[in-house]
Amino acid sequence: MSEDSESAFQNPVAGFGVTFKAMFKKRLTEQYPEQEKVTAPRFHGRHQLNRHPDGLEKCVGCELCAWACPADAIYVEGADNTEEERYSPGERYGRVYQINYARCILCGLCIEACPTRALTMTNEFELADSSRENLIYTKEQLLAGLEETMVDSPHAIYPGMDESDYYRGLVTEAAPGTVQQIPVSKEKKDEEVDA
Numbered sequence: 001m002s003e004d005s006e007s008a009f010q011n012p013v014a015g016f017g018v019t020f021k022a023m024f025k026k027r028l029t030e031q032y033p034e035q036e037k038v039t040a041p042r043f044h045g046r047h048q049l050n051r052h053p054d055g056l057e058k059c060v061g062c063e064l065c066a067w068a069c070p071a072d073a074i075y076v077e078g079a080d081n082t083e084e085e086r087y088s089p090g091e092r093y094g095r096v097y098q099i100n101y102a103r104c105i106l107c108g109l110c111i112e113a114c115p116t117r118a119l120t121m122t123n124e125f126e127l128a129d130s131s132r133e134n135l136i137y138t139k140e141q142l143l144a145g146l147e148e149t150m151v152d153s154p155h156a157i158y159p160g161m162d163e164s165d166y167y168r169g170l171v172t173e174a175a176p177g178t179v180q181q182i183p184v185s186k187e188k189k190d191e192e193v194d195a
C-alpha cells in the first residue's frame, strides 16, 4: 500500500478517534438560565456610576470615558454645580450620562480612563433586550444605589471639607442634617424635552 493510500485510510479513522475521546469526557453543558452563572470576580459586566460615602456623585462630567471608548458607546454632557444644586463635590458634574449597550463591547477602556473612579463595571451580564431604545442606559439607571450613610444628590458639600478631602477619604458619611436639594435644572431639562 502506498503512503498516500495509507493516509487516506488513516485520516478518517483518526477523526473518529477524536469523536470517541470526546464521548467519554466530562460534559461542560451549563444549565443556564435555570442555574445562575457565577462570573469571575473581575468580570466586565454592566457599568456603575459610583458615589462618595455621603451620596454625592463621583462623576465630574469630563468625558474622558467617552473619548476612550472604541465603540462610541458613551454620551456625556457635563454641567456646573451651584451651591443650591450640587451633585458632586467639585466644580462640574455629569448632567447627562448614557451608555449604549447595543454598541458596548465591555472592553473596560472607559473605566481605565476615568480619573475619579466614578465609572466601574459590575458582574451583571444579563443585558440582552429586543429594543434598541432599552439598550441605552441612562444616568438614573447607571447610578449606584444609596447606602445607609448617604443622602441622594443634589445636596451640600460636607461642611468644612473641599473636593480634595473627598478623594483623601476624609468624608465617610453624610453630615448630620444633610437634606436633598430641589433638582431645579433637571426639572427644566424635562420641561425642555416635553416642549
Ligand code: SF4
Binding pocket: 068, 069, 070, 071, 072, 073, 074, 099, 103, 104, 105, 106, 107, 108, 109, 110, 111
Ligand atoms: S466597556 Fe469598552 S465599549 Fe463599552 S463603553 Fe466602555 S470603552 Fe466603550
Ligand code: SF4
Binding pocket: 058, 059, 060, 061, 062, 063, 064, 065, 066, 076, 094, 113, 114, 115, 116, 117, 118, 119
Ligand atoms: S465617568 Fe469618569 S471619565 Fe466619564 S465623565 Fe465621569 S468622571 Fe469623566
